[in-house]
Amino acid sequence: MMGMNRLAIAGSRHTAMAASSMRATQYRALAQRFNSTDAKKTVAEAAATPAVKAKSGLRFRTKAFITLTVIGAGVAGVVKHSFDDPEFRTLLEDNIPHFAHSMDKLELIKDNEDLHKVINTAAQASEKAVELSKTAYRTASDLINGTTTPAPEKKVDASSSSLAKKIQELEQPKPAVPAVRSEYIPSAVPAPAPLPGAAPGAAPKSVDPTPKVEKIGAKVEEKFDQVKDKAQEIKEKIQEAIEKEKKEEDVAPAPPKKLITIAPIESEEPIMSDLNTTLHQLVSILNENGIPEQGHEVFEKANAELKHLSERVEALKVEGEAQAATVMAELTEKYDRLVSEKEAHHEGHVSQLKKELEETYEQEKRKAIEHELKIQQEILREEQKQELMKYAMDMQRRWVREVKVRVENERGGRLARLDKINMRLKTLERQGEDNAEFLDQSARTHQLWCGIKALEKAYEAGERRPFDRELARLKRLAESEKDAEVLKAVLAAVPEAVAAEGVDSVPELMDRFEYVADRVREASLVPENGGVLAHGMSVILSKLMFKKHGLVPGNDVEAILARTEYYLVESDLEQAVRELNQLKGWSKRLAKDWIVAARRRVEVGQAIDVINTHANLVSLTLA
């Protein structure tokens, strides 16, 4: 019954899908359901599954589209990345056949100037459009709201920044140029703002100097006023003077009436002549100005009287002179007498003085002579003493010499013999010392040899053994030696750590080298800056490489390892170390510790060689 239902349903569906051909899967599903006796699936499920099946999987077109998009995105990403990362680009160029060519072409397109211009213009156009839209929006909102909004300030474009900045600077109002000058003009100019680049401390201090300056200005003004007043005064005075002169000139001379004439008085007296001249002057003035007749008579009278006066004066003069002469004669007589008396008196005085002076002079002379004599006596006595002393010393010396000569002659025989004995004693001493030194030296050399042997034993042991005690002993021995600078230097060159730890023996080093060589081989194929994958590949692929042996030429890792092994087998550690030092990169890093250990051993060996040579030298020079 259920099967009948199912079949009916299937049949109905089949008729619905009559146009499209039935797919195999659907047929199979139907067949399964038809054939199975499973009663669990309901009708809804049976209806649902084919629908799901019908829609499973996208159409080919969509699949192709998605694939192409993904591939295109991948290629674009690879190209972009290769522009940015040159290592990536070289990697791709090396491995992909025509990648380099395509990349060059793309670069040409990328660097194309026209393209840049187009892109720039497009960018600018878009910016303008954006701005336009903004303004439109603003105007629209204003219109709607009835408000006015101010236009925003235009930002200076970055491309023209320098030019715009310069323009802005020029447009700025330049403040008063010298900010310092404001000190001298306090009230007129206000304090200017500082220049953009000026130091902040250059602000003018216009407050403090103003009172002083104002005072000075006031004083200057006062003085100026004074000068002006004075000038004015002078001007006025001059004006007055001019006016005065003018007034004087205005006095017109009166017409002459009658001239007065008087005879001139001549006399020797100056007073008289003065009087005469004044009278003449008066006359002339009066003549000029004109006076009535009365004046004539008066003047003539005056003239006559003046004449009388002058005669009288002359007579008086003569009398006076005579009197003066007699008086003069008397006075001269008196004077002469007095002079002669005085002279006589003085002469007596003078002769007395002379005598006294002579006496004193004689006394002084005598004194000086005595003094000189005394001095000379002293000098002579001194000289005598010196002579005596010299003579005494001479005598003494002669005496001493005599004594010496005698004594030596006396000793001649015995003293010489004593000297000889002394010399022999000294030589004996020296020989004894030399012997002792020789014995010491040989003992020390033996000790040195023992120490060296001990060190060598520690060095040549089959395993790592510390030799710090032997080294310390050798150092002690070296200190007591002379001419052991080399020894001391070499012993000091061996570091304490090495001595305390000891050095590896050659078999140990060979063992370790095998292990190291394996690690080095594993790391030999790692490129520079390799990651996990590189290291892993190196480990795996190195196991596929052949190992080399013997003294093979070449610079690769295998050859180096082979050569090192060869030298190791021959116990030529120095060469082995030198070879292994030629590794590079990770291999070298891995081999570093082995190289260090081998080097230590080599260095200690060299030190021991040097010490051996030194000991040889010492024992050779001993004999």
Place this chain on the structure above:
Amino acid sequence: MSANTKIPSEDILSRKWDECISNVIVKSGIGLSVGIVASALLFKKRSWPISVSTGLGLGYAVSQCERNFNPTLVPVAKKVQEEKK
């Protein structure tokens, strides 16, 4: 990390491999467990959270391994930035 015991230089890489392998095991194990828990609790027992989480752990471990083996590794974006400068 080894201030007390000094590693002989030939064992550097072996040490690194040890760290790497242990890292991978630990981190992928943690990822696995987190994935199982998340899938059981949050994702209705679907299978993809487990694989995603394990993959995340594994990837993180591998990246740490890379950095351990190549300390000079720098992310490409930074390199490009520096070159552009």
